[in-house]
Amino acid sequence: MAPARTSRGKAPKSSNHESGRNLKRKRGEDEISSLIQRVEDLDLKSSLKNFADLPLSEPTARGLSASHYKTMTDIQSRAISHALKGRDILGAAKTGSGKTLAFLVPVLENLYRRQWTELDGLGALILSPTRELAIQIFEVLRKVGRYHGFSAGLVIGGKSLREEQERLGRMNILVCTPGRILQHLDQTAMFETNNLQLLVMDEADRILDMGFQKSVDAIVDHLPKQRQTMLFSATQTKKVSDLARLSLQEPEYVAVHEAATSATPSTLQQHYVVTPLPQKLDTLWSFIRSNLKSKTVIFLSSGKQVRFVYESFRHLQPGIPLMHLHGRQKQGGRLDITTKFSQAQHAVLFATDVAARGLDFPAVDWVIQMDCPEDADTYIHRVGRTARYERVGRAVLFLDPSEEKGMLQRLEHKKVPIERINIKSNKQQSIKNQLQNMCFKDPELKYLGQKAFISYVKSIYVQKDKEVFNLKELPLEDFAGSLGLPGAPRIKFIKGDDTKERKNASWKMSHLSSDDDDSDAENKKDKKKDEQQVRTRYDRMFERRNQDVLADHYHKLINDDGTIAAPDAGNGAGEDADEDADFLSVKRRFVAGDEGLNQGDSDSDASVPEKETKKVQIDGQEPLVIDSKRREKLLKSKKKLLKFKGKGTKLVYDDEGNAHEIYEMEDEDQFKARGDADAQREKFLAGETERTRQADLEDKEVARDKKREKKEKRKARDRALADAEADEERGAQGIQLPYVEPIDLGTPPPSEPESESEKETRRPSKKARVSFAEPEESEEESAYKRDKSKKSKKSKKSKQTEPQIETLGDLEALASGLLG
Known part of the structure; x- marks a missing residue:
């Protein structure tokens, strides 16, 4: 017999698999229990230098090693130890000191020790103020946690809400911005946060x-009270109200640089330049042209300023790649710009404060703050984009003379060392004329400049620190000219407290009225002062800001400094005459209505005849002198002449046809002679009340008559319709109606005579019903009328039907009757 073969069935195989799974599960439990024990035995006072010295899980250690993170910074070594033990953390450290890993490593470790799975729901929530910073945190989380089995998601604005809702319920770790996560907490049904373990800000x-x-308060209301909370920032808050809002329980304050002499990295060189506001763009352009082989971040106050400076500098072509970043851009464009700038070797990024916090741009050489930051904390975050991770960096702050004193005091209070530097005048370049030329040729760029000007002024106006930001001390007109604008745009809130008075001030038209006959010397002086305020079209032309963009012939009229061009000495003309045949040459320049036009220049203007003047009398007012074409046009405008006419009066005519004013004041003595004012008022009110009552009774009587009249008309119309229908039915059945003599309805039945009082009180209706009585007719006339009505097609059917024609004799009788 053949030996029996050993069975290789499924039972031994399954038992081996179960034993393997049990061993793996037991090994994992032993590893987690040993890891928990190592965390409990961790000495918080010991200073650890490497990540390998921490009690970390094997997936986290592999992720850190693969991402080339080996040595810990000060904030990481102190914060991670406390966070691993489950304590609340308040972490404060300088920018670029590695705060991101200080909270990502505890998040991964705490969820790993709890054996968190997809079925447990959301375990950690990480909040970021900007989208760019949230993306950066998420990328670091992907690198460090690549060997973990957790599911992580990025929830920021600018993406489809429905796609996020479908995947949100399966996420263990979420990196998000406050507004977007609050939207999901309110609208996404399957999104639960009851099991949340960690909250990081x-x-x-x-x-x-x-x-x-408001957003943070609403988010905290959705989260459980029992959780671990960690807050990290370069300028940490210590307000009791803020800590109470987040339900922090005995937080550990980890401030590694609190005792440092500077709040910024020691490798950062910080300087400031005192630059007047109109010269800031020139200084910025000169700096960019002098540093083409560097990587620079330039901060401005608003997105509209960023857009204008970027567009204008792009047209000027400085010779280095330019980029811009602000909050009004779409999410895809913002992500592309941050990626390109991170990968670029030499570039300039114009940005608002959306790029001021947390963003890690590698190898940034310069940080330029063209606009003064709102406080010292914002300054610290801005300059933190350079000199990161022990690298060298430089920062320059542009300050207006009005901002210098207050801002330096606030920086000194925050332990920020900063030195003043000066600009070399030989390297300063002016782009004012070029900007004027571009704004004149490109209306869109001019529109951007106007919006940039308004947004900058508003950003200064809304600042709380008025010692630093004083709007009244800024030369806004010159600043508008430096942007290439012909003048400063109007802004309502600049006018200040006297806005109402200026709004209600009357229009000064004194220059349109002349006082030639006035011989008083003081009045003449006042009139000359008023006449000097009049601006002609030549004055407006010479006061324009963008003269260089008009045409070359304009240089024949003014000098480069804006003064009137001197006449050519070789042309043989007088002092005030310019006989050059150039286009748009101006021979004389004077103020309209000036009396002394020909007094001081009799030699030069002897050939010019004196204009004839005439006076026009208007409604008894002072005579209006007409000595120019402009005032001749004034006579054709009724609207403008109203200002020189007196106030009109409205007249009404009484029953006798006499005209008098609509309101006439009664003689006071006659009024008092009639009695006390209160008694007269009561008498007047009583009379008006009685008159109103009588008028009401009359109106009611008239309304009653109209209603009765309408009712009678309706009944008569219904009876007529009923009779017509009955006649039609009888005619259809062939029934002949007997002839009935017509009844005279014209004369009404006799009634009792009315009294005179009843005739006066009764009012006639609007449309009186008039009826006429007809004389009696003979039988032949009535028969003739009946025959005539039968022939007409448009008349109504007669009450008598036509006789039936049945035999030939009937037809002959009818024909003989018709023929007479």
């Missing part, structure tokens, strides 16, 4: 300020 001082206050 990066740049916590920015998230907890007034901009996100």
Whole structure:
């Protein structure tokens, strides 16, 4: 017999698999229990230098090693130790010191020790103030946690809400912005946060300020009270109210640089330049042209300023790639710009404060703050884009003379060392004329410049620190000219407290009235002062800001400094005459209505005849002198002449046809002679009340008569319709009606005579019903009328039907009757 073969069935195989799974599960439990024990035994006072010294899980250690993170910074070594033990953290450290890993490593470790799975729901929520910072945190999380089995998601604005809703319920870790996550908490049904273990806020001082206050309070209301909370920022908040809002329980304040002499990295060189506001663009352009082989971030106050400076500099072509970043851009464009700038070797990025916090642009050489930051904390975050991770960096702050004193005091209070530097005048370049030329040729660029000007002024106006930001001390007209604008745009809130008075001030038209006959010397002086305020079209032309963009012939009229061009000495003309045949040459320049036009220049203008003047009398007012074409046109405008006419009066005519004013004041003595004012008022009110009552009774009587009249008309119309229908039915059945003599309805039945009082009180209706009585007719006339009505097609059917024609004799009788 053949030996029996050993069975290789499924039972032994399954038992081996179960034993393997059990061993793997037991090994994992032993590893987690040993990891928990190592965390409990961790000494918080010991200073650790490497990540390998921390009690970390194997997936986290592999992720850190693969991402080339080996040595810890000060904030990482102190914050991670406390966070691993489950304590609430308030972490404060300088920019570029590695705060991102200080909270990502505890998030991964705490969820790993709890054996968190997809079925457990959301375990950690990380809030970021800007989308760019949220993307950066998410990328670091993907690198460090690549060997973990957690599911992580990025929830920011600018993407489809429905796609996020479908995947949100399966996420263990979420990196998000406050506004977007609040939208999901309110609208997404399957999104639950009951099992949340950790809440992290990066740049916590920015998230907890007034901009996100309502959103953060609403988010915290959705989260459980029992959780671990970690706040990280370069300028940490210590307000008790903020900590109470987040339900922090005995937080550990980790401030590694609190005792440092500077709040910024020691490798950062910080300087400031005192530059008047109209010269800031020239200084910025000169700096960019002098540093073409560097990587620069330039901060401005508003997105409209960023757009204008970027567009104008792009037209000027400085010779280096230019980029711009602000909050009004679409999310895809913002992500592309941050990626391109990170990868670029030499570039310039114009940005608002959306790029001021947390963004890690590698190898940034310069940080230029063209506009003064709102406070010292914003300054610290801005300059933190350079000199990161022990690298060298430089920062320059542009300050207006009115901002210098206050801003330096606030920086000194925050332990920010900064030195003043001066600009070399030989390297300063002016782009004012070029900007004027571009704004004149390109209306869109001019529109951007106007919006940039308004947004800058508003950003200064809304600042709380009025010691630094004083709008009245800024030369706004010159600043508008430096942007290439012909003048400063009007802004309502600049006028100040006297806005109402200026709005209600009367229009000064004194220059249109002449006082030639006035011989008083003081009046003549006042009149000359008023006449000097009149601006002709030549004055407006010479006061334009963008003269260089008009045409070459304009240089024949004015000098480069804006003064009137001197006459050519070789042309043989007088002092005030310009006989050159150039286009648009101006021979004389004078103020309209000036009396002394020909007094001081009799030699030069002897050939010019004196204009004839005439006076026009208007409604008894002072005579209006007509000595120019402009005033001749004034006589043709009724609207403008109203200002020189007196106030009109409205007249009414009484029953006798006499005209008098609509309102006439009664003689006071006659009024008092009639009695006390209160008694007269009561008498007048009583009379008016009685008159109103009588008028009401009359109106009611008239309304009653109209209603009765309408009712009678309706009944008569219904009876007529009923009779017509009955006649039609009888005619259809062939029934002949007997002839009935017509009844005279014209004369009404006799009634009792009315009294005179009844005739006066009764009012006639609007349309009186008039009826006429007809004389009696003979039988032949009535028969003739009946025959005539039968022939007419448009008349109504007669009450008598036509006789039936049945035999030939009937037809002959009818024909003989018709023929007479």
